[in-house]
Amino acid sequence: MGILNATPDSYYAPSRAQGLDRLEAQAEQLLAEGADWLDLGGCSTRPGAEWPSLDDEWNRIDGAFERLRARFGPDLPLSVDTFRSEVARRALDQGADLVNDISGGILDPAIWSVAAEARAPYILTHYPASSGELLGPENASLVTVRELSARLIAAREAGLNDVILDPGIGFGKTPEGNLRLLRDLALFREFPHPLLVGVSRKSLITRSLGITADDALPATSALHAWALERGAQILRVHDPREARQVIQLANQLFA
Numbered sequence: 001m002g003i004l005n006a007t008p009d010s011y012y013a014p015s016r017a018q019g020l021d022r023l024e025a026q027a028e029q030l031l032a033e034g035a036d037w038l039d040l041g042g043c044s045t046r047p048g049a050e051w052p053s054l055d056d057e058w059n060r061i062d063g064a065f066e067r068l069r070a071r072f073g074p075d076l077p078l079s080v081d082t083f084r085s086e087v088a089r090r091a092l093d094q095g096a097d098l099v100n101d102i103s104g105g106i107l108d109p110a111i112w113s114v115a116a117e118a119r120a121p122y123i124l125t126h127y128p129a130s131s132g133e134l135l136g137p138e139n140a141s142l143v144t145v146r147e148l149s150a151r152l153i154a155a156r157e158a159g160l161n162d163v164i165l166d167p168g169i170g171f172g173k174t175p176e177g178n179l180r181l182l183r184d185l186a187l188f189r190e191f192p193h194p195l196l197v198g199v200s201r202k203s204l205i206t207r208s209l210g211i212t213a214d215d216a217l218p219a220t221s222a223l224h225a226w227a228l229e230r231g232a233q234i235l236r237v238h239d240p241r242e243a244r245q246v247i248q249l250a251n252q253l254f255a
Contacts, residue, residue: 001035001036001037001038001039001079001196001234001235001236001237002027002030002031002033002035002036002037002038002039002237002238002240003015003030003039003200003236003237003238004017004023004026004027004030004038004039004040004041005017005040005041005044006018006023006040006041006042006060006061006064007041007042007043007044007060015238018060020063020064020067023040023064023067023068024067024068024071027068027071027072028071028072030240031072031076031240033239033240033241033244034240034241034243034244035237035240036077037076037077037078037079037098038068038076038077038078038079039079039080039081039100039236040061040064040065040068040078040079040080040081040091040096041061041080041081041082041100042056042057042058042059042060042061042082042087043057043081043082043083043084045083045102045171054084054086054087057082057084057087058086058087058090061080061087061091062090062094063094064094065078065080065091065094065095065096066094066095068095069095077097077098078095078096078097078098079096079097079098079099079100079123080092080096080098080099080100081100081102082099082100082101082111083101083102083103083107083108083111084107084108084111085108085110085111085113085114088101088111088114088115089114089118092114092115092118092120096120097120097121098120098121098122098123098164099111099114099115099120099121099122099123100123100125101122101123101124101125102125102127102168102171103125103127104124104125104126104127104148104151104155104168105124105151105154105155105158106127106129106151107127112155112158112159112160113158113159115160116158116159116160117159119161119162120162121162121163121164122155122160122162122163122164123163123164123165123166123196124148124151124152124155124160124163124164124165124166125166125167125168125171126144126147126148126151126166126167126168126171127168127171127172128143128147128168128171128172128173129147134172134173134174134177135172135173135174135177136173136174136176136177136180137174137176137177137179137180139177140173140174140177140178140180140181141180141181141183141184141187144167144168144173144181145187145188148165148167148168148191149191152165152191152193163193164193164194164195164196164234165188165191165193165194165195165196166195166196166197166198166236167181167185167188167195167197169181169182169197169198169199169202169204170198170199170202170203170204175203175204175207175208178202178204179204179208182197182199182223182226182227182230185197185226185227185230185231185232186230186231188231189230189231194233194234195231195232195233195234196232196233196234196235196236197224197227197232197234197235197236198235198236199220199223199224199227200220200235200236200237200238200239200243201213201216201217201220201238202216205219205220205223217239217242220237220238220239220242221242221243221245221246224237224243224246224247225246225249225250228246228247228250228254229250229253229254235247
């Protein structure tokens, strides 16, 4: 999954692409480098980010799905990265195929009915149910599995049938908690759903190693290999070329 950020403040500056022409050019580059689908969002959810209004978020991506669909054809999967039901509804109307909700329906519960009514696949991300302390290495894996399991049951009851699971690396967890969750990633093999992992250039890498996101590609590739060996089936990435190389080697090593 290639990351396409129509934002001015996402944590990795080269991924920012504002305006339809820039978004199309960035999309073309991601696909040329090996992305299988594109994930487009207009709201940065990095730690400490100030969320834009609904109108501002939508204005950043309005027309983009129609533009990408016309440019790259009907077979390219396009997901909208949003936790807002109205943004998801508009994006699906303009040609998006999937809904990628970082909050697992917690921030805007109506997003489930939007996805269900459109019969759109839905990416269910673990988002801590409480706003208390960050999950650390002693409880990150247990709490994530328990809460994601409960949300999955509720999502099915709400009519969501095509669900992809995301353990929510970076959301509500300390860097050490995120690393422990990656260590225990094989636990998610018990779920009968595809597993998506997003670690690309994230703060669990930069804080653990004392580097910037610009320098985090080698460590990102290492974690991609780790995640694939433990059952990840989808990688959300800034750098498709390098991720594709990791996938090709992993397919041979783990066959």
